[in-house]
Amino acid sequence: MKSDAVGASELQSPLYDEAVAQFDRVADMINLDGNIHERLRSPQRSLVVTFPFRTEKYDQVDTVFGYRVQHLHTMGPTKGGIRYAHDVNFGEVAALAMLMTWKCAIVELPFGGAKGGVRIDPTVLSRAEMQRITRRYTMEIVNFIGPEKDIPAPDMGTDEQVMAWIMDTYSTHVGHTEPAVVTGKPPSLGGSIARREATGRGLMSLLPAVASHLNMPVAGSRVVMQGFGNVGRYAAQGAAEMGCTVIAVSDITGAVHNDTGFDIEDLARHVAETGGVSGYRDADELDPTELLTLDCEVLVPAAVGGVIDADNAPHVKARTVLEGANGPTTTAADEVFRENGVFVVPDVLANAGGVTVSYFEWVQDLQNYFWSEAEIVARLREIMNRAFSEVLEMAVQQRTDLRTAALIKGVSRVADAKLARGIYP
Ligand code: GLU
Secondary structure, eight states, X not given: OOOSTTSSGGGOOHHHHHHHHHHHHHHHHTTOOHHHHHHHTSOSEXXXXXXXXXXXXXXXXXXXXXXXXXXXXXXXXXXXXXXXXXXXXXXXXXXXXXXXXXXHHHTTOSOEEEEEEEOSOGGGOOHHHHHHHHHHHHHHTTTTOBTTTEEEEEOTTOOHHHHHHHHHHHHHHXXXXXXXXXXXXXXXXXXXXXXXXXXXXXXXXXXXXXHHHTTOOXXXXXXXXXXXXXXXXHHHHHHHHTTOEEEEEEETTEEEEOTTOOOHHHHHHHHHHHSSSTTOTTSEEEOHHHHTTSSOSEEEEOSOSSOBOXXXXXXXXXXXXEOOXXXXXXXXXXXXXXHHTOEEEOHHHHTTHHHHHHHHHHHHHHHTOOOOHHHHHHHHHHHHHHHHHHHHHHHHHHTOOHHHHHHHHHHHHHHHHHHHHOOOO
């Protein structure tokens, strides 16, 4: 029996509604077994915690909410990032955990999906505060995670340093060093080479295949990048290396525009020195709301979710949208793109490079045997491009868009595994 529209009401949030609606649509299209359909609509295990956090004013103690949601245990351990954001909530984390399940299945990694969140604004915290919050959050979820159970990684607002603190806290708790408990660590602690660049590099490794499908050249394509963090920066770099012209870039400080193309290394230096893209000397400042609708061939939303909606989607001029962020396009915007023929490479495929190299990192940590950068980059490209061509072939065959085709692949793979395992007892 199908539960109410969003599954359990405690999960209700706009993103969860969208994730379930998307899944329902695909489940109906493939006539998914009703019991499996119902089972996959709700996450398998969820942990909601609150914990005390001493702020820099040492006598002030705040209560902080934290989450870790494991959507599916059928495929292996669960996998997914932890985000720090002032407005993150249970429903959002649950939605992102579900998306991780499909993402891992689309690139055929032996993981189910998970996601974590801590409701704080990381941009106003000192390094000491970040460390205290991270260590306490880790202790709250310490029995819930582990190399065979659930392996966190970075997501919005977290980075290599946060992963190092999680690894250290977990290792101290279990009494031995356990690098495989998180991925996206610094290489000195068993982190994989090229993990930091993996999402952006993986995304851009798809551009030649996308361009050939759309019959457009890669070199000379104009690229607009929303976001210049771990995803946007390396995607921009990859684009520039392939001869594209990156004409606009934004981040939380603003947006900058240069028709002749940015020198990405130089822009990255400016960001490291000043904290953001705004004020870059070789560019004009741009209203960030205009960025998404600039005239260009390739648009890469690589910041937050929900930025392309029914209002701005009709004005998007790009021929292709490569989704670096999770959930940047609303369902309504997706419909507009289908009608207007904008070729969307969905998040669950386009940004799967991050979790793919996370998988490599976990394998390397378990084996204590580390691969060369060349091996990692070659395997990443192979996995991304294989998944892309399978999904594209399915989209062409079924006369559907790439998001639908990718979800059909992911959901079918999970459903096959669930049917094969059966129900205990
Ligand atoms: N947070 C990233 C994502 O959404 C990476 C997850 C991982 O590496 O486990 O895909």
